[in-house]
Amino acid sequence: xxxxxxxxxxxxxxxxxxxxxxxxxxxxxxxxxxxxxxxxxxxxxxxxxxxxxxxxxxxxxxxxxxxxxxxxxxxxxxxxxxxxxxxxxxxxxxxxxxxxxxxxxxxxxxxxxxxxxxxxxxxxxxxxxxxxxxxxxxxxxxxxxxxxxxxxxxxxxxxxxxxxxxxxxxxxxxxxxxxxxxxxxxxxxxxxxxxxxxxxxxxxxxxxxxxxxxxxxxxxxxxxxxxxxxxxxxxxxxxxxxxxxxxxxxxxxxxxxxxxxxxxxxxx
Numbered sequence: 001x002x003x004x005x006x007x008x009x010x011x012x013x014x015x016x017x018x019x020x021x022x023x024x025x026x027x028x029x030x031x032x033x034x035x036x037x038x039x040x041x042x043x044x045x046x047x048x049x050x051x052x053x054x055x056x057x058x059x060x061x062x063x064x065x066x067x068x069x070x071x072x073x074x075x076x077x078x079x080x081x082x083x084x085x086x087x088x089x090x091x092x093x094x095x096x097x098x099x100x101x102x103x104x105x106x107x108x109x110x111x112x113x114x115x116x117x118x119x120x121x122x123x124x125x126x127x128x129x130x131x132x133x134x135x136x137x138x139x140x141x142x143x144x145x146x147x148x149x150x151x152x153x154x155x156x157x158x159x160x161x162x163x164x165x166x167x168x169x170x171x172x173x174x175x176x177x178x179x180x181x182x183x184x185x186x187x188x189x190x191x192x193x194x195x196x197x198x199x200x201x202x203x204x205x206x207x208x209x210x211x212x213x214x215x216x217x218x219x220x221x222x223x224x225x226x227x228x229x230x231x232x233x234x235x236x237x238x239x240x241x242x243x244x245x246x247x248x249x250x251x252x253x254x255x256x257x258x259x260x261x262x263x264x265x266x267x268x
Contacts, residue, residue: 113256
């Protein structure tokens, strides 16, 4: 059990609208953190009414001699640095929390499905373009002190919560004086489900999943397996339904190696 960070106690003086606060610490260069994404999405769909989610980056602060950071020509920079993914996520977050979440998901697609190097600034700009972010603003924020300060806040919270690895979940209940429960490492979905139930002190029932169109509005791209898990159907049943929608031109299929991604088809 760990104490709630002092900073969070000061910021959160009003009662929570949901009974649980969930902090998820990730490192964008960590394989287990990417493997966590389908689990976290299903938790949100099933039990979003019970918890408020905050994703925190547990990453090393970039050094001040990062290639291109101090130049005026970030757009033409094609350098690589291990801290670039974290800087990019923070720059995207400045255009809204949802933009930050979408950027993380798109980085997964680029890194693990397209086999692109997300430590490359040019690849990160390409992702920002794909997500229709304001690229000029993204580039400006990427090289700003505001991004560094935002990362410093995340590092401070990791130290306060004694988070030493990623991924790590930290759960707090609605009593601001109570200690939190830290769960380090990657576990199966039912483990996180059981923890939520124990913290709430009663049996929890998952919400019915939304219509598929609504699901795609929430998560830009989904694998066949993710959709099957969310709707509690077999993967073959999910694929049949998705192929029907493909013929109706409601969805698009993106194939990468042995993985298939689906997304809502944009109207031309």
